[in-house]
Amino acid sequence: MKVPLSWVREYVDLPAAAAHEVAERLTAAGLKLESIESFGYDITNVVVGRVLTVEELSEFKKPIRYCSVEVGEAEPRWVICGATNFVPGDVVPVALPGATLPGGFAVGSRKTYGRISDGMICSARELGIGEDHSGILILPADTPIGADVVELLGLRDDVLELEVTPDRGYALSVRGVARELATSYGVPWRDPADVEIPATAEESYPASIADPTGCDRFVLRRVDGFDPKRPTPMWMQVRLTRAGVRPVSLAVDVTNYVMIELGQPLHAFDWSRLSGPITVRRARTGEKLETIDHVVRVLDEGDILITDESGPISLAATMGGVDTEISDVSTELVIEAAHFSATAVARMSRRHGLVSEASRRFERGVDRELPPIASWRAVRLLAELGDAVVVPGVTDVSASAPPTVITMPADHPDRVAGVAYGRETVVRRLADVGCAVSGEDVLTVTPPTWRPDLTDPNDLAEEVIRLEGYDRIPSVLPHAPAGAGLTEPQRLRRRIGRALAGAGYSEVLAYPFVGERDLDALQLPADDPRRVAVRLLNPLSEDEPFLRTSLLPGLLKTLVRNVGRGFHDVALFETGLVYRPRPGAPERAPILSVDRGPTPEEVASVDAALPDQPFRVAVVLCGEAERSGWWGSGRQVSWSDAVEAARIVAREAGVELEVRADEHAPWHPGRCAALYRGDVLVGHAGELHPRVVEAYGLPPRTCAMELEPERLGARAEGVAQAPRVSPYPVAIQDVALVVPAETPVAAVAAALAEGAGELLESVRLFDVYTGEQVGEGNKSLAYTVRFRALDRTLTAEEITAARDGAIARAAELTGARLRGA
Incomplete structure (x- = not known):
């Protein structure tokens, strides 16, 4: 959300604070600052001028015009310009010699196209107002000649870009940000939604709600005689541009302006293109709608639609349809403001891959009381700026929505934060939020309609804490509980890591997910237990959807990356868990209720679905085990180095390994050692099979080892014996x-x-x-x-x-x- 500070200052009397100070206040209130952007401060010596004459220079292939411009001086100035969208008599911005434009662009008097150009006539883009540079910016005819354009158009401004979390939907509006700043500075503010609306019993256009679960309030107002040719006033264009919205036309700009100001999305229909009464309902099987982006969308039964007798005319809260959209000849408009289900809008937006400014606000929660106010504000602006006539009457269809009432002990925020706020502070802060509070020791709190996220005592405690300041919560170090320190398995894991590092191996944390291609590259037989893996329901990559059953794939891919970057003598190790599904275990673990603790039976059902997760240690190595140098040639790694790595691990467990020849993928059949502790197989080591080396792109004679330290058995008496x-x-x-x-x-x-x-x-x-x-x-x-x-x-x-x-x-x-x- 981009918020121009000049717009906020209309509704709250902020002190003369710099933009970064205001941003710090908002950050303390829980609104994360993304950036601060300043506009107009680098623009100087740009004034209002009137075009007197235009001379076409026909000797050039492209349009070149030599214009005399009145700028409030004794004599007019002559300026070269290539734009053709203005005529004599138009009022335009003129950068005089010595002026600077955004980006530090300096304007001077210079000879060009055989003429002296004494300045520059500016487009909107050249003044930093949007990206439109197709023509010169035309100002209203009654704009005073010679006036400072920067002051006249309010171009100097600071814009705060805020990241709004899902529970702060109200902050997607100037109104919401102004309220937060008023509370933070402790100054009064003027609510732009606090307006008197004339009462009327007349209906502006027939409408009904067929499904209150999707829409519980629907408001319509009408205007006639709107002049679609009237341009959007420059002050509104500047504000919309600063807020990140591209000006389109007066009718569309008004709806966007009110949405940004109040936080209530609006939609304008062409009254002449509507067919009969409007109904808000869910979509039916087989229905389609072409939205204004000219995409024909197949609708889902969960979609909320605005329909008339012809069928769907708008994807509610997201995007309108082409059949009823306003055009450059629309004179009779129907303005719609509604309150839709946040959950339904979020699902609909994601289902269609369509995220709009409207859907962003609705899925975070919009004030249910805003539709009549926002629609009234919109029709008044259309009447004021577009010569429209407001048609008497309003259609306001709503379903009953009982207010949320929360009971909370008055000291609940104190206990949550560990700070003694006191009842008076709690009540005052909740009132700042807009809550109605009653009661003494136990408070009865009714949150305002613009805060649908306040539903339980912890939400209220959070409001008190954030408004009082997170910096007021003291830092208290927790007392460490008495204990015996690390367990023996934990100490063994640390010793193994230190021993391998001391032997020259570098520890890595490899990617824990693998795919079918990794298992094939290891040359595992079809019936190998390591091919039975846990599949993720929502993997980060469809190519790697399994939890690893061996540490080797991740280590081998890490080795390949190192070799590819010029490191040819590499020894890596990793310690971590692998995941081996149990025979007969269910494919999915049950999802337990969160309103209570699990029963022993439920815990057992979850444990039964979990895979075995043995702890493993693995190494891979290639290149020279002993480096070449002036002292002579080195020694290449061999299977014996992998076996020695296993012995290093075993020594840390205080045991001796028995090494036996074996054939076990992914190792070379003639250079593979099975590692035993007594009769217990603990792992394998040796040289990798040539086909594995080729599949991964490894250096020749790459060696590896993998074993389970837990199978080595406990060290005698649990301590090291010197x-x-x-x-x-x-x-x-x-x-x-x-x-x-x-x-x-x-x-x-x-x-x-x-x-x-x-x-x-x-x-x-x-x-x-x-x-x-x-x-x-x-x-x-x-x-x-x-x-x-x-x-x-x-x-x-x-x-x-x-x-x-x-x-x-x-x-x-x-x-x-x-x-x-």
């Missing part, structure tokens, strides 16, 4: 074992650790060999085995016994034999 460090020397033994090629490396290491006993400190693989020396179908695994005791230096006999025990256990469990034996 390892005991022995002060005695370590004994190091290298063991080379030959095993069948398909034997997992981890199985051999586990067997060595089991056989070595309590003296073992660590087992580390440092070499894998395949070749003729170990035989076909075999491989050689070389391990470094470290032994150490906590209380003594180990003897040679103890070291040998531990080494032999480890080898023997490996031979027993995996068939290993010492290389060279």
